[in-house]
Amino acid sequence: MRRCLGFVLGAVWAAAALGWGQGAVTLRWSWKVEAARSCSLGGGTLLLCQVSEGSSASVSLSVSSDPACTVHVAPVSAPPGWPAASPASGWGRVTTVYAFSPPPGSAGRRVEIVYRAWTDGIPSLDLKLAVEVSAPLPSCPPATPAPGAPPGTEARLPWSAHRPITWDDFWGPPPADRDPTAGAGIATVLAFDLTVVTARDPGTGMWQAGIASLLVTAAMERDRSWALPERRTAAALAHEQGHFDLAEVYRRILDRELRGLSADGWAAADAEQELRTRAGEAFRRVSAGHSEVQALYDGETDHGRDTARQMAWERWIAAWLREPGLAPLP
Secondary structure, three states: OOEOOOOEOOEEEEOOOEEOOOOOOEEEEEEEEEOEOEEEEOOOOEEEEEEEOOOOEEEEEEEEEEOOOEEEEEEEEOOOOOOOOOOEEEEOEEEEEEEEOOOOOOOOOEEEEEEEEEOOOOOOEEEEEEEEEEOOOOEOOOOOOOOOOOOOOOOEEEOOOOOOOOHHHOOOOOOOOOOOOOOEEOOEEEEEEEEEEEEEOOOOOOEEEEEEEEEEEEEEEHHHOEEOHHHOOHHHHHHHHHHHHHHHHHHHHHHHHHHOOEEEEOOHHHHHHHHHHHHHHHHHHHHHHHHHHHHHHHHHHOOOOOHHHHHHHHHHHHHHHHOHHHOOOO
16 A cells, blocks of 8 residues: 655764773664654664554664674563664674564554663673554545546656557647647656654764655656647657656656765754755755756757767666766756
8 A cells, every 4th residue: 555655765864972881892782673653763772653554664773892702682671562672793793673563542642662682891882773653544535547547547657678668658738838849748747755854973072964765756747748649659758758768867866966965064954954954055066967968869869860879878778777877967
């Protein structure tokens, strides 16, 4: 079943390094959360996450020692009826993964999964994952297809290497202001959605913001894509596929640029706002490059009618899909 709200994917929080006990051994730990609605650090040893009832989630806890020595992590407690957590031991660094799905009737509850980490020479450390279970996510309403579209289909078609476009994907009427030399037009859209997580650095006192979840999409809007009946040839369709592939190239560029973003500030809100500002700037820069290259593609190939130039562009686009960093940016 599709859900209306997206999930946090691959969110990573690194807690402050701690060291105590005899000698110079330091334990460090980090959490990686997949499929939670949101997470935040509730203190040095507590991670608080919201997870919807019935949704799947997993949490990875990694603990390392400096200098390297044998590290142990073992579950201390888990809520009744939930899956058992697994222990882990190893040299220098260990990771344990806890996968779960809040059972029916758990909405509104807060539960804790507690791990104990230790190594020789220092006291053990309890690390807690607190889960606030929210109501199940509602089902998404069905998308409204364009008039004349096949039943059960959505207007927005995500790019896929395994699903090339066909002329049946061009639902819209030719616009009145279309280029008179063009026989078809594909409408593509780049979009992104991100969730920000903030944590305070106890060493500097500053707040750091990072991307907890990121979804970048390239899609064809079938209700705004059109083609003249007499121009629906295989060569013309290959040209339109090139436009769609270019959108995917710049989606990958945008994804790469956004994933590297971070920001800091003296307040959590300041750090988050700075990160979102940088994300907006990256989106505008990549979108500008995308628009310029799409126009250049049409101009140099004469909308696909120049066979030699069309073949050259298809080779370039294939190379850019393999390595997006080769594509031009302003």
